[in-house]
Amino acid sequence: MKESSTRSILAIVTVDEKLIIDAGVPTILAKNKEEQEEIASQLGRTLAGNVYGLTNGIIIITQE
Amino acid sequence: MQEKGLLDLTIVLYILSGTTVGFVGRWLMLKSDIRQYPTYPNGYLIHLTTGFIASAIGAVAYPALLSKNYVAVTFLAIAIQQFRDIRKMEKESLTSMEKENYFPRGESYIDGIAKTFEARNYIVMISSLITTISIFLLREYIKNKFIIIGVSSVIGLTIIKLLRDYTKGHTIRDIADIEEATIEFRDKDNLYVGDIYVMNIGLSETRERIIENGIGIILKPKGENEKVILNHRGQRTAIIHECTRILGLERYVSTRKNFDNGEVALLIVPIIKDIELLKEIVRNVPILETLKKKEN
Numbered sequence: 001m002k003e004s005s006t007r008s009i010l011a012i013v014t015v016d017e018k019l020i021i022d023a024g025v026p027t028i029l030a031k032n033k034e035e036q037e038e039i040a041s042q043l044g045r046t047l048a049g050n051v052y053g054l055t056n057g058i059i060i061i062t063q064e
Numbered sequence: 065m066q067e068k069g070l071l072d073l074t075i076v077l078y079i080l081s082g083t084t085v086g087f088v089g090r091w092l093m094l095k096s097d098i099r100q101y102p103t104y105p106n107g108y109l110i111h112l113t114t115g116f117i118a119s120a121i122g123a124v125a126y127p128a129l130l131s132k133n134y135v136a137v138t139f140l141a142i143a144i145q146q147f148r149d150i151r152k153m154e155k156e157s158l159t160s161m162e163k164e165n166y167f168p169r170g171e172s173y174i175d176g177i178a179k180t181f182e183a184r185n186y187i188v189m190i191s192s193l194i195t196t197i198s199i200f201l202l203r204e205y206i207k208n209k210f211i212i213i214g215v216s217s218v219i220g221l222t223i224i225k226l227l228r229d230y231t232k233g234h235t236i237r238d239i240a241d242i243e244e245a246t247i248e249f250r251d252k253d254n255l256y257v258g259d260i261y262v263m264n265i266g267l268s269e270t271r272e273r274i275i276e277n278g279i280g281i282i283l284k285p286k287g288e289n290e291k292v293i294l295n296h297r298g299q300r301t302a303i304i305h306e307c308t309r310i311l312g313l314e315r316y317v318s319t320r321k322n323f324d325n326g327e328v329a330l331l332i333v334p335i336i337k338d339i340e341l342l343k344e345i346v347r348n349v350p351i352l353e354t355l356k357k358k359e360n
Contacts, residue, residue, distance in 0.1 A: 041267050053253035053266035060266070 007062040010047045013040045014058045033057075074209060078199045079123045081213045085220035086119020086192030087112070093184050093228060111181065114150060118143065118185040122192030126200060143189065151182040166308035167317060172298030173305065176353045180231075187227045195220030236303065237347040239290040240283045244339055245329065247280040258282050260329035262320045270315075274331075277314060279339050281346065283328040291326035293355045300328065306349045311336045 012027040013036050014020055020027050028043075030036035040059040044051040049061040094111060121143045128136035155178040162168040169177075198216035206212050236242075245258035249271055255262045257280035265271050283303075285291045293299055300319045308317055312335030320329045332342070 037267055037269070041269070044267070051266035051270070052264040055251060055253075 007050075007064075009060050009062055010049045011043050011061045012058060013043065013061070016057065019056055019058055075127055077209070078196060078213070079120075079127060081199060081217060082123030082192040082196035082220070083116070083119045085195045085217050085224075086122055086188040087116050089191050089221065089224035090115025090119065090184065090188045092224070093187070111184075114147075114185060115188050118147070118188045119192040122189035123196045125193055126196045130200065140189075144186075147182050147185045150185065151178045154178040154181050165305065166313040167304045168301065169305045170298045170301035172296075172352045172354055173302040176233075176350070179353065183231050187224060187231070190227065191220045191223045194223050233353060234351045235347060236283070236349045236351065239287075239293055239351065240285050240328075242343050242346055243282050243284065244343070245280040245282045247275060247278050247331065249275070255331065257320075257329035257331050258327075260320050260322045260327065262318050262329055262331045263316070274316060274333055277337060278316070278331060278333045279337060279342055280329065280331050281339075281343060283330065283346065285326050285328075293351060294326065294328050295321055296352070296355055299352055299355060302352060303330065303346055303349045304332075306345050307332055307334070307342060310345050311338065311342060 009025050011025055012020065012023055013030055014027065015030050015032060015036050017029050028039055030039055036057075036059060040051050040061060043049070043061050047061055048064055050064050052060050052062060054060065090112060094108060121139055125136045125140060128139075155174055158169060158174045158177060159171075162174075195216050198219045199212055202212045202215060203209075206215075248256055249265070250256055253264050253266055253271075255265055255271075255274065260282070262280075265274065283294055285294050304317050304319060307330070311332070314333040314335055317332045318330075321327070322329070330346070334342070
């Protein structure tokens with residue numbers, strides 16, 4: 001089990017680019033909700049991270 | 065000891081009796097709790113062997129002192145050092161396996177297990193010593209040596225039972241009630257077990273999988289002290305470890321505390337989905353020795 005006091009955000013997936021003001025991590029724009037989830041799932045597996053959803057519709061992938 | 069004493073078969077019989085009582089005691093203690101490590105043949109052999117040595121040292125000590133062989137005390141001191149090394153060895157062995165477990169045991173749990181093994185050797189040694197002392201004391205009053213051995217063995221086994229009961233810990237069963245709880249998602253992504261927020265899941269497929277295969281339970285502490293114990297990180301790690309060890313882990317396992325009432329929610333997506341078994345596992349998780357408190 002990896003231990004980390006703070007989890008870093010590894011990537012962001014959104015369907016609305018206006019919701020992202022600035023990002024220091026890879027930010028991917030999806031066409032719709034289905035594609036957003038698919039990309040988030042693939043990124044989560046690739047980066048061995050956790051996938052979380054925010055109430056505004058943005059999906060973030062964090063360090064496990 | 066005089067040479068004549070060494071060859072005295074009666075003395076050898078007395079020492080063997082003390083050793084046997086200790087060894088049988090160690091055997092019984094191994095079988096007493098199959099949930100704890102070791103439950104494997106090699107583990108049995110290692111602990112029975114060290115138990116035999118401990119009982120032999122305990123049984124020999126008194127006859128050796130009677131013959132003014134004070135080196136016996138040194139042997140006891142060396143034995144204690146050896147048992148401390150066993151504790152260290154157990155600790156290292158369990159720690160080295162941490163990364164390969166479904167979920168780690170945690171340092172507090174490992175420390176407790178290692179101390180238990182060390183303590184069991186002392187129980188064996190003390191019981192063998194008392195058995196042999198009883199034999200030598202009863203010899204003054206009873207002439208039939210088989211009666212002497214029989215009575216002393218009962219005394220030795222009673223000592224084992226008393227010490228085992230004294231060192232026996234409590235389990236979650238004693239401090240908390242366990243109830244099954246519903247698993248649901250609120251605000252799309254937030255997973256709740258009962259009314260306790262547990263985690264955020266961003267993918268709809270994963271959410272469906274958790275709803276389908278997940279189990280949620282709530283641990284309700286019986287009092288204020290119990291709240292303190294349940295909220296301890298090491299204790300919660302031990303609970304999760306036992307659940308995942310027996311049921312396997314498909315993906316998610318987590319615990320969360322309700323700050324208002326001290327209840328703890330446990331969510332697990334196990335390989336074997338059996339709610340009754342899960343509740344029984346949690347009830348039988350030992351309370352870590354470092355968390356025990358005296359009642360006010």
